Structures are given as structure tokens and as C-alpha cells.
Amino acid sequence: MKPDWSMKYLAEEKECQGLNDFFVFGINYNKASAEIRGKYAIDTSTAETILNAGSTIDATDLILLSTCNRTEVYGLGNMEVVIQKVSEVIGQPADSFEKYGYKLKAKAAVFHLFKVASGLDSQILGDFEIAGQLKQAAKFSKKFGRLSNLTERLVNFALQASKEVKSKTQLSKGTVSASYAAIELIQEIHPQADSIKILLIGLGLFGENVGKNIRHYLPNARLTVANRTLMKAEMFAHHHRCSYLPFEKVGEVINAYDVVINTAAVEAVLIKPEHVQRNGIAFLDMSVPGGISPDVQQLGCTYYNIDHISAILNKTLAARQAEVPKALDIIQYHIKEFVEWHKVYLQRWLIYRVKDLLFELDCAESTVPKEKKVQNALNHLVVNIKKDPYKGCHVLGAINEYLKN
Known part of the structure; x- marks a missing residue:
């Protein structure tokens, strides 16, 4: 029976293309005092209300990170609609995130997430307690179906960067948490x-x-x-x-x-x-x-x-400041790794298409040698390869996998 790749690769392609809609907004210690931050704190009950908001919140993914130093909302979707909904639930004006906080999208939001996870954005530089809090927040969102594979992998890459920063730099030297x-x-x-x-x-x-x-x-x-x-x-x-x-x-x-x-x-x-x-x-x-x-x-x-x-x-904390450039290098490396993973994931549909084509050739031309089938597959996909050499790598990978069988 022919495998049903079509629905899977279309869903994954749509999900991954949503990276441009990845956002974060929030407030932290930089512009808001402890008293002000307290007004924006999100407890468990409030988090459940937000995560259960359904389609009215216009976001597929949401991670609610609320600590003594910050309240942040990460997500995939329409950031402005989410800001309105969150502000309504916590009883604060939506424009306060402009006054006291920040709103970031796409690459800027990704970079912010990595800095937060690695302790570079902590009120006490190098405080890695935030990594555990981020992990718990993501796990909580997953319980409510608000964490897609894309965002979960993004968080995992950020946590991997955090571990490496902690082990390979002196950013957390001493006991200043x-x-x-x-x-x-x-x-x-x-x-x-x-x-x-x-x-x-x-x-x-x-x-x-x-x-x-x-x-x-x-x-x-x-x-x-x-x-x-x-x-x-x-x-x-x-x-x-x-x-x-x-x-x-x-x-x-x-x-x-x-x-x-x-x-x-x-x-x-x-x-x-x-x-x-x-x-x-x-x-x-x-x-x-x-x-x-x-x-x-x-x-x-x-x-x-x-x-x-x-x-x-x-x-x-002066000594820790000297370690920041090393930490940023590690973060940039892991962001690059995530971007490479994301590129491959975006092209999964093409790999599935090659497999579909080879499967069809197997069924229709059972007497044709494998080499001929491969040539037929390449002929069908040569246009895609010419347009984007990167895709060609994945086509060749799929064909190589086929030849091993």
C-alpha cells in the first residue's frame, strides 16, 4: 500500500513556514520595577485561561514565562491579537507593553529566547534558573496543545545552548543566583x-x-x-x-x-x-x-x-561580563544549527515527493532497473533542483536511501 505522505508534508511545510510569525512580547526588570512587574504576573490559573482561549487568540503556539524578573509570552501567530487577549485576561492596558516592555518577531525573537535561556538577559547575569523555568513553561503549554514541533525544537535548541554556555564559560562562576x-x-x-x-x-x-x-x-x-x-x-x-x-x-x-x-x-x-x-x-x-x-x-x-x-x-558580576562574548558565540552557533535544521525540515515535502515518485515507479515499472527509475525521478525533479541547489541535496539523499533498499 502506498504511504500517505501528502497530508504529512503539507502540514509540516505550513508549520515550519510559520517561523516568520514567531514572536515574543513582555516586560522585565530593565524598564519595569518589581511593583509594576507584579501587575503583569501570570499565575497558573491565568495561564490556563489564556492557553484555553482557542481560536480567539489567533496563535497556534503559546509559551507563558512568568518569573520574579519577567513576564513574557512567546508564540506563533498574530502577536497584536495575542497582546490584546493577554492584556484583557490580566486586566492591564495593551499599550503598556510598549511603555514598559518589548515586542520582537522572527529572528529577533529567536535571539531573545536564546539569550534568556542562557542567562544573558537575567537580572543577575548568568543566573541559569530561568532555563528550568522556561522548560517547565514549555511543558505546561504542551499539555494544552499549544506547542508545535517547531516551537518545541526551538526551545530545545535554546536549552542546549544554555547547557553549553554554563559548562564552557565562566558566566555562572561563583554562587550568584x-x-x-x-x-x-x-x-x-x-x-x-x-x-x-x-x-x-x-x-x-x-x-x-x-x-x-x-x-x-x-x-x-x-x-x-x-x-x-x-x-x-x-x-x-x-x-x-x-x-x-x-x-x-x-x-x-x-x-x-x-x-x-x-x-x-x-x-x-x-x-x-x-x-x-x-x-x-x-x-x-x-x-x-x-x-x-x-x-x-x-x-x-x-x-x-x-x-x-x-x-x-x-x-x-564584573568578571562575568568578560564571559559574555564567549556565550554569544555559543548562542550564535546553536542558532545556526537550528536554522540548518529548519531548512531541512522545510524541504521534507520534497523528500516525501521523491519517495512517492520512486514508489510509483516501483509499482508501474517493476521490470525497469533501479538506475533507470532514479533517472526518471531526477528528470521529474530537475526543475526544482535548478531553482534551488539546496533542494537537490535532499533529492539525492532520498534517492540514495532508495538505492540502499
Whole structure:
């Protein structure tokens, strides 16, 4: 039975040609403060609403990346329509992405994705936590049918570049990540930090990293974790030898701790001045939108948000700047690899057509030698080869495969 290549190659050709419609828009730390970024944060529920928008959003692919430093939407389709829909869902004006953010398409969007994945666009240069967050965001989109083979491969190429940048440069030299920044800050505030009591609120990917760093670098600190899903807090406490408590109890117990760290994105402020009954507590609000009121400073407590932490660490990043050219070379190499893959993928329809033709010749001319069949196939496709020598390579590849059978 003749293989049905036609529907497959037409679908793939259409999908790959959509690369010119690849886009990204968003806001990040460059032009927007933590307070503003908080208004554009996309939580799981909001992400589901956007990804379930169907054809009204006019995009086949969507990846929603929302962290403490950025909210970005990657996709294939009509960027302006997607901006309108996303703005409507999050309740912010669409033109704010012009004021506070950026809109990129095609090659510029691809380059931006690679820089983000490799830590070159992080608020803390060389912070590779974003790579894991990008991977999770892509996986989440795939669950909703919003990740085609093209975009998935593009993300995979970007993640491969990220791994090579991390292993072959000194861009991440030292321990200057956002999650480790909390440890350095705690040690600065409390020189005897190894024996203090710490409450960690939120155990998402970032929160888990903060918790693991506390256990690793401050093994004698008395750590308690709280999370919306109590079972997750219980499991973390079991694996990392610490205590846990229900999320709703946080406001009642904060006065028992020396340091309170929030990594949970919440719609309303979680810790307010009325919850604080003593001075000397150090509050680290590492979430966007923030969950701790800055007004706790008026009660004799210290308060830091993600922007403060980034500013403190910037002085240690000079050496990393020297590694940026090496990282860019690696990124350019992997972008070139992706472009080559994309070219081959675009020509799959031609390979399928050659296979179809050879199959037809097999059926119609069973007594004709293979060499004659190959000549007939080349005669049919010589026009395509003359127009584009690159296509000729794929034709010859298909014929070579045929001759091996």
C-alpha cells in the first residue's frame, strides 16, 4: 500500500513556514520595577485561561514565562491579537507593553529566547534558573496543545545552548543566583546565621532552590516551610530535615522567626504591618507580585525585595561580563544549527515527493532497473533542483536511501 505522505508534508511545510510569525512580547526588570512587574504576573490559573482561549487568540503556539524578573509570552501567530487577549485576561492596558516592555518577531525573537535561556538577559547575569523555568513553561503549554514541533525544537535548541554556555564559560562562576542571593543576604544581616530561625513561604521551583540552599549552606539553621499545598511542604520537610506548617498559619507565626522569606506569588499582601509584633525581623520578599508589605520597615524590621537583592549582588558580576562574548558565540552557533535544521525540515515535502515518485515507479515499472527509475525521478525533479541547489541535496539523499533498499 502506498504511504500517505501528502497530508504529512503539507502540514509540516505550513508549520515550519510559520517561523516568520514567531514572536515574543513582555516586560522585565530593565524598564519595569518589581511593583509594576507584579501587575503583569501570570499565575497558573491565568495561564490556563489564556492557553484555553482557542481560536480567539489567533496563535497556534503559546509559551507563558512568568518569573520574579519577567513576564513574557512567546508564540506563533498574530502577536497584536495575542497582546490584546493577554492584556484583557490580566486586566492591564495593551499599550503598556510598549511603555514598559518589548515586542520582537522572527529572528529577533529567536535571539531573545536564546539569550534568556542562557542567562544573558537575567537580572543577575548568568543566573541559569530561568532555563528550568522556561522548560517547565514549555511543558505546561504542551499539555494544552499549544506547542508545535517547531516551537518545541526551538526551545530545545535554546536549552542546549544554555547547557553549553554554563559548562564552557565562566558566566555562572561563583554562587550568584537569585536563590543563593538570599543566603548571602541572610549571612550579611546575621553573622551567626547558622543558628537562626527561618520561615520560607512558597515551594515552587524557585522556592525549592532557596530552601535547598538554606539546608546546604546553613545546615544548623532551624528552617520551617509553608506552602499552599500542605503535602508538598510535608514532603520537602521530610527530605530536607526541617519543619512545616499550613500556609494559612503564616501570619500568626512570623514573630517567632528571625528571617522570613517569601517566594509565593499571591494576589493580596500576605504579611502586613499588623502581623508584626516585634522589631528585628528580616523580611526577604523574592516574589512578584510581592507578598510582604514594605511598611514592615516602619516597625524596626528590615525589608528587601528582588530588586534590592539584585543591586547588592551586581558588584560581584564584573568578571562575568568578560564571559559574555564567549556565550554569544555559543548562542550564535546553536542558532545556526537550528536554522540548518529548519531548512531541512522545510524541504521534507520534497523528500516525501521523491519517495512517492520512486514508489510509483516501483509499482508501474517493476521490470525497469533501479538506475533507470532514479533517472526518471531526477528528470521529474530537475526543475526544482535548478531553482534551488539546496533542494537537490535532499533529492539525492532520498534517492540514495532508495538505492540502499
